[in-house]
Amino acid sequence: MDAMTDTALVEARGLTKHFQSGGATVRAVDGLDFRIDRGETVGLLGESGSGKTTTGRLLLRLTPPSAGEIRFGGADVATMSGPALKRFRTRAQLVFQNPFDALNPRFTMRQSLAEPLINAGVPRSERAERMDAVLRQVHLPDAAGVLANYPHQMSGGQLQRVVLARALILRPDFIVADEPVSMLDVSVRAGILNLMRDVRDEMGLAAIYISHDVTLVRYVCVRTLVMYRGRIVEDGPTEDVVRHPRHPYTQALIAAVPVPRVEQNRAAIPLKPARHGSGDLAVGCGFRDRCPYAFERCFAEKPELRPAGAGHLAACHLDP
């Protein structure tokens, strides 16, 4: 293992997921290469349909890749079995998008939190203490009151805290949070985002936040990957990506939302509408049919991620 890979907790190498649909190949995830260091919080930003959720499922081995590999702590996730797979299932957790679906409506909070502990073989004598500790961590200190409740007796914000607690109770090293606040009222989102920042700072766990929301990613993540049509088109420190986006797609995403304290307001990028099914995305830039700057080379050659600043990569033929 070289020094480069030493600090990496998660590495995707050529990660690919293709589906067949109506005789056509859907390139949901199309050759991703990235790494997430221990303790690093990374945003995966893009519109719906860009392949973000499939990427999260691949990282947790909830769906098999068509090609490529994922390494976790240096080990190939695809070949794990027995105790190694069980340990991976403990160390890598998913935070569900919809707290109303994530918890069994017939389970009390105590039962929902006990389930992963039982599955992981945590002794009964330790379970109450683990539940108390994790509920304090998600700022639900009244454990006795919370644990007796059923989901319908709790608010959306409280439920999302329990969903997060359920992911944290096994003390993972890595979480995948898929649109973690998109189903919540605006009024409770800020509280959950603050909590996620606290968790990041206190636990030092690695995380990938999957979102279409630039504001969320900017608030929680130190690094951002921007995804478009199954490819990563930009990868860099979040503040640099938001303030100085290099890729035309990222520029359009940033310009489309009000981002406080960024040079207000960026000129809108005049994107052309997507033309699905028109052309082979295996050839050329996947953004070429919408990009206002597309030129001949963009139709013939797929741009690879190349350095575009300190710790910053972009996949565009325009970038020097």
Ligand code: SF4
């Ligand atoms: Fe636009 Fe060409 Fe850059 Fe793709 S490679 S983003 S089409 S300029």
